[in-house]
Amino acid sequence: MIWENIKLAFSSMKVNKMRTLLSLLGIIIGVGAVVAILTLGNSATASISSSISAGGLEMVSIFPASGQKSSETFDEQFCETLKSSVDGIDFVLPVNTGTSKLRNGQKTTNAQISGVPSNYAALLNYEAEAGSFFSQNDNLLKRQVCVLGSDIANELFPDGNAVGQYVSIFRTQAKSYQVVGVMKSKDPLLSIMFDNFVYIPYNTFTQRFRKVSMVGSYVVRTSDDADPIKVGDSITNYLNALVGKDAYDLFSPATLAEMSKSITSTFSNFLAAIAAISLLVGGIGIMNIMLVSVSERTREIGVRKALGATNRDIMGQFITEAVALTMVGGFFGIVVGTAISVAVTNLVSWTLHISYSSYIIAVGFSMIIGLFFGWYPARKAARLDPIESLNYE
Amino acid sequence: MSGNSVIEMVDVRRYFIVGDFVVKALDGITMDIRQGEFVSIMGPSGSGKSTMMNMIGCLDRPTSGIIRIDGTNTTEFSERDLAYVRNEKIGFVFQQFNLLGKLSALDNVMTPLLYARISPRERKEIAIEALERVGLGERMKHRPNELSGGQKQRVAIARALVNNPSLILADEPTGALDTKTGNQIMELFEQLNAEGRTIVLVTHNRELGMACRRQILIRDGRLED
Structure with a gap:
């Protein structure tokens, strides 16, 4: 059943490719931004800490x-x-x-x-x-x-x-x-x-x-066998007790690397969260297109019900369609986000560190958005009256 | 013609409330269709024959009265149970064919089996058999828009047959076809009836209705003698 629903979903996407693409744009941009930000954040952290540790973490x-x-x-x-x-x-x-x-x-x-x-x-x-x-x-x-x-x-x-x-x-x-x-x-x-x-x-x-x-x-x-961050802290404690903290400055690349790592990752997580908001907007686009699709296919829904589809069968069909749609969007988003990351890292000559977790986040998010924003249109489809749907022009 | 009762209606009423008026689409119908019958339900538009068809097809529930299908009272059935009844007991044939445009003839015929949760391989076997029965074994892979009107209606009939239903419910099945093709479809129905299938044909076309073995005439929501 699920397999048939997936096939149906893809065949209805193919019917109107341009419309599918446009309705997916929000998801593609949202997922692309999340993937690019997390990947670039990763790459930036890696390159900052490598340039700091080149400066002697010890x-x-x-x-x-x-x-x-x-x-x-x-x-x-x-x-x-x-x-x-x-x-x-x-x-x-x-x-x-x-x-x-x-x-x-x-x-x-x-x-x-x-x-x-x-x-x-x-x-x-x-x-x-x-x-x-x-x-x-x-x-x-x-x-x-x-x-x-x-x-x-x-x-x-x-x-x-x-x-x-x-x-x-x-x-x-x-x-x-x-x-x-x-x-x-x-x-x-x-x-x-x-x-x-x-x-x-x-x-x-x-x-x-x-x-x-x-x-x-x-x-x-x-x-070599000591943790430079801990040694730095011990020195700080010792000096504070000895002369007070205003009497000196201490510079520890290890501590700095740690700090900059946490700053970049906090920052990129923050940006990714903002980008995720655009996924919500994309989700509304999906809901819109699904509502259009349901009303266009009222007659199909009526026919399916006459042939013995239960409300749940219809619900499943349209939910699957919405999820398939957002997953396709997520897939294109990953491609776009990765392409942007490759281009930017090349431009600023960082080493590319692909954030695989961002792929999982992207796919998971797309799925959730498909479920969330596909639910209402699918329920609407499922609750259509079979007689009215069959007579729908 | 003395088989078991396929459809039995006892004092079935269906009222619609339209604004301040009560429209009595069906106003006390009692009738019985038996296994192996070829019956037409005739009446002018507005007579209640569409409502009658929806009742027989389990697409609608009566305001009062009892409907039995194969002896089972469906009046209190839930939406889901009615869907199962439609799937197992009823084969619909529509005036406008109502094929699913994105699917091939074969996939269209397989759809009721899908909702019956029959395995893909079996689905295909049964559907091919049904398509061959209506003489469309050659055009299984074609989509509806690649088929003529008569062929479309044959696909629809194959789809109605495929679940081996208790009755085939055809709503103006020749209404969108020219006379010659319409006659061929009628011949097909006669053959199916000769094979023992119960067929209910809903029409306002007197000539077509009279071609069936028995006529049920309906006017103003009541049966005429």
């Missing part, structure tokens, strides 16, 4: 704010204090940064000057292209040596051979630094744009470059 950085308490606490020794006070920390590096003008002959550029310990490069897997990162001795003896990020090296020494040469770094006055290494290009980590940095020994920075009373920032790497 890293946490701490930026002390200016203030008396901060300057008393955040010194170089604090690295060890923090590491021993909070579980799950692999290492802590102090970093001091300032912007300066650099010059090599006629060529000048602006760069971030970073004063870091000599193990900085090794700990961050930052490899040298030529020469090497400065040594512990360079740091202890506060030598005026520097290591260039790849972009800086390209700007100042387009012909290469930077190692052994001297660059001038301007602060109040120009100081000459010998280049001991040029680093390989490295993707940004923790918002550190490695390639645009110039590295000098930590002690050289504090003594020669800028007198600092406290460390500019700390780069913390969490242990």
